[in-house]
Amino acid sequence: MNPCVKRIAINIGSGYLPGLDLVVAGAALAADGLGWEIVGIRDGYDGLLYPERYPEGGMVTLRPGIAEAAGRGGSLIGTAARTDPFRVRTTNAENQIEEIDHSDDVLEALRKAGVEAMISLVGGSAVTGLHALSVAFKLHRKRLCTVCVPKSVENEIASVQMAFGYNSVLSHTAETLERIRTGAQDVGRLAVVEVPGQYAGWLALQSGMAALADAVLLPEIPYDIVKVANALAARWGEGRPPALVVVAEGARPAASTAVAGPDAGGLRASLTPNADPEFGEGEHVIDRTGAMANSVALALQRLTGRDVLPFSLGHLVRGGVPTAVDRQLGLAYGAGAVRALQSGEDGVLITLQPPDLKSIPLGESLNRIRTIPAQSELIQIARALGIAFGD
Amino acid sequence: MSLSTQYESKPTGRVLNIQHFCTNDGPGIRTTVFLKACSLRCKWCCNPESIHPKPELAFDLKKCIGEKECGLCLKECPESAIYVVDTDGKVRINWDLCTNCGKCVPVCPTEALYEFGHDMTVDEVLAEVEQDAAFYRESGGGITLSGGECTLQPEFCAALLAEAHRRGINTAIETAGNVPWEFFRQVLENTDTVLHDHKLSDPERHKQWVGVDNVRIRANFQRAYETFPDKTFIARTPVIPGVNDDEENIRGVLAFIRPYKNVIDYQLLPYHRYGEGKYGFLGRVYALKDFPSLPAETLRRLQAIIDEAFGRKVITN
Numbered sequence: 228m229n230p231c232v233k234r235i236a237i238n239i240g241s242g243y244l245p246g247l248d249l250v251v252a253g254a255a256l257a258a259d260g261l262g263w264e265i266v267g268i269r270d271g272y273d274g275l276l277y278p279e280r281y282p283e284g285g286m287v288t289l290r291p292g293i294a295e296a297a298g299r300g301g302s303l304i305g306t307a308a309r310t311d312p313f314r315v316r317t318t319n320a321e322n323q324i325e326e327i328d329h330s331d332d333v334l335e336a337l338r339k340a341g342v343e344a345m346i347s348l349v350g351g352s353a354v355t356g357l358h359a360l361s362v363a364f365k366l367h368r369k370r371l372c373t374v375c376v377p378k379s380v381e382n383e384i385a386s387v388q389m390a391f392g393y394n395s396v397l398s399h400t401a402e403t404l405e406r407i408r409t410g411a412q413d414v415g416r417l418a419v420v421e422v423p424g425q426y427a428g429w430l431a432l433q434s435g436m437a438a439l440a441d442a443v444l445l446p447e448i449p450y451d452i453v454k455v456a457n458a459l460a461a462r463w464g465e466g467r468p469p470a471l472v473v474v475a476e477g478a479r480p481a482a483s484t485a486v487a488g489p490d491a492g493g494l495r496a497s498l499t500p501n502a503d504p505e506f507g508e509g510e511h512v513i514d515r516t517g518a519m520a521n522s523v524a525l526a527l528q529r530l531t532g533r534d535v536l537p538f539s540l541g542h543l544v545r546g547g548v549p550t551a552v553d554r555q556l557g558l559a560y561g562a563g564a565v566r567a568l569q570s571g572e573d574g575v576l577i578t579l580q581p582p583d584l585k586s587i588p589l590g591e592s593l594n595r596i597r598t599i600p601a602q603s604e605l606i607q608i609a610r611a612l613g614i615a616f617g618d
Numbered sequence: 619m620s621l622s623t624q625y626e627s628k629p630t631g632r633v634l635n636i637q638h639f640c641t642n643d644g645p646g647i648r649t650t651v652f653l654k655a656c657s658l659r660c661k662w663c664c665n666p667e668s669i670h671p672k673p674e675l676a677f678d679l680k681k682c683i684g685e686k687e688c689g690l691c692l693k694e695c696p697e698s699a700i701y702v703v704d705t706d707g708k709v710r711i712n713w714d715l716c717t718n719c720g721k722c723v724p725v726c727p728t729e730a731l732y733e734f735g736h737d738m739t740v741d742e743v744l745a746e747v748e749q750d751a752a753f754y755r756e757s758g759g760g761i762t763l764s765g766g767e768c769t770l771q772p773e774f775c776a777a778l779l780a781e782a783h784r785r786g787i788n789t790a791i792e793t794a795g796n797v798p799w800e801f802f803r804q805v806l807e808n809t810d811t812v813l814h815d816h817k818l819s820d821p822e823r824h825k826q827w828v829g830v831d832n833v834r835i836r837a838n839f840q841r842a843y844e845t846f847p848d849k850t851f852i853a854r855t856p857v858i859p860g861v862n863d864d865e866e867n868i869r870g871v872l873a874f875i876r877p878y879k880n881v882i883d884y885q886l887l888p889y890h891r892y893g894e895g896k897y898g899f900l901g902r903v904y905a906l907k908d909f910p911s912l913p914a915e916t917l918r919r920l921q922a923i924i925d926e927a928f929g930r931k932v933i934t935n
Binding site: 311313316318321322323324325326357358361362365426427446447477479593594595596598 | 715
């Protein structure tokens with residue numbers, strides 16, 4: 228390799244969102260402009276951890292021409308799903324499965340390939356938090372030159388006003404909610420739709436506003452289900468039948484109104500589930516798709532006496548094609564990450580601060596969640612639009 | 619680290635929990651001792667806290683009283699792996715940064731933070747087991763070692779079971795059999811009843827759902843049936859919808875066990891979700907979170923095949 232040519236790598240450290248290949252293409256275009264080589268690591272870190280699985284190589288050289296087909300579906304280099312180089316599941320010589328730290332192998336493979344820096348697309352999950360960001364942070368601590376690009380369904384990454392992919396998810400969610408609302412309204416029913424948002428309700432609020440929801444339940448504003456039912460009843464009384472309640476999956480009832488369930492005893496009781504007659508299926512369930520929609524729909528049906536239909540969008544919101552906003556944002560984030568490396572930055576996350584792209588230390592977004600302030604103007608505007616929060 | 623150095627040099631066993639008055643873990647009323655570490659990764663595992671050999675942190679959000687009231691764990695964590703979420707003011711764990719050092723556990727006043735797994739000696743375990751000795755005598759019960767995979771701690775298990783025998787306590791183990799034969803043999807020497815899992819008959823399907831094929835497991839079971847003709851073996855299958863709830867699988871297990879007279883029964887354990895919440899406690903994702911429950915009709919149909927194979931009269935309504 229020409230010693231003057233810088234060689235960098237890019238990977239998608241977490242799961243799928245529409246238009247991820249645009250970020251990859253943006254980085255490829257910017258790298259080419261600098262005369263750098265850029266390689267894509269297949270399937271997160273798998274291309275380095277399991278090279279034997281890739282007959283054509285675990286790393287693929289990215290040419291600027293990939294930009295022409297970008298944004299039409301797929302991620303080009305694959306996503307990581309749940310791969311974690313610090314806990315790689317392996318079967319040892321004694322046929323025992325164990326989780327081994329292979330992060331040094333990842334670093335060694337990059338070094339052997341002449342890769343001097345890494346761009347990693349990072350996002351979060353309801354259960355594991357900002358796992359991909361944490362993995363990138365730990366690799367950076369091991370002296371891997373790292374620049375991260377934020378991507379998210381929930382737009383909850385701290386210090387990032389708009390993560391890549393959120394706008395597409397928002398558009399797709401709002402469109403689906405609109406379809407559900409018009410359908411439910413026409414047959415005189417109320418739809419309760421659960422959308423992603425374990426800790427932050429941006430998606431529920433903004434898609435709910437776009438689809439003219441009657442009520443939106445958020446993690447940030449504990450709700451009283453009776454107040455929600457009363458707000459809906461008032462609509463019926465006014466001759467404007469409500470049709471849509473949007474529920475973030477992390478929405479929670481106010482402490483004083485929470486329906487008292489059996490005390491499952493927590494961690495100790497969880498060790499001996501069959502020994503505790505009060506312990507039953509569902510008490511500890513925190514991650515079952517549609518659980519919030521079902522419980523809210525059931526409560527509203529009881530309180531209002533109307534037919535209520537629960538829906539859960541879940542993975543559906545990840546589909547579709549990227550919006551124009553995400554197209555330009557993805558390309559910009561990819562190119563911005565390369566520019567950050569060119570400037571000698573390391574251990575940073577690229578973030579949109581219109582009209583600029585800025586870099587912030589990875590630690591600023593680690594262990595923090597960007598939530599909606601309950602008294603924010605956005606919430607006040609939603610109230611002005613007639614949206615009830617159940618508070 | 620090899621298994622022998624990982625487990626055998628320990629004078630104590632790594633115990634997860636001791637559960638009293640168990641009625642499904644062998645004959646009579648039993649006390650089941652759950653041991654830590656497992657060599658399989660069944661996607662439906664209902665004891666995820668038993669998988670890793672070392673003690674590990676768990677967190678129950680419901681019990682956390684929040685940063686304003688407490689916040690002690692935040693000061694204690696050397697890895698900055700604990701943080702606060704604004705919406706409820708309670709803490710969360712960054713499981714990627716947590717090293718399971720356990721320093722946050724003793725300062726938590728509500729046991730929201732808890733450590734799964736602690737070391738115990740043979741005498742300490744038996745002191746708790748013997749509390750129910752009267753029930754064992756009345757019911758024909760005793761001690762059952764379970765897990766995780768109890769045979770991964772062979773020296774501790776062998777010593778515990780031998781001492782239980784010496785004190786007149788009936789012994790049983792629950793095992794999936796994926797260990798070196800010598801481990802298995804050592805533990806079986808002092809075991810009266812062996813409850814052993816046949817999760818899937820087909821090696822490829824076994825590998826897909828459990829993580830490794832079943833070749834060594836079957837070899838161990840076959841050798842155990844032949845080496846210990848006087849011990850009682852009970853085969854069991856946790857029946858998971860869409861995974862192993864087909865007749866072919868059940869018939870495959872029956873074909874394997876029926877030639878051996880010391881395999882006295884084959885029991886089906888219907889899939890349940892009791893372990894699902896524990897994945898949340900441990901910051902892990904439950905692979906089967908949206909799986910349906912097992913239809914009762916499926917269980918009846920599979921049970922009828924077993925009853926027929928064992929020559930039992932099937933009562934139908």
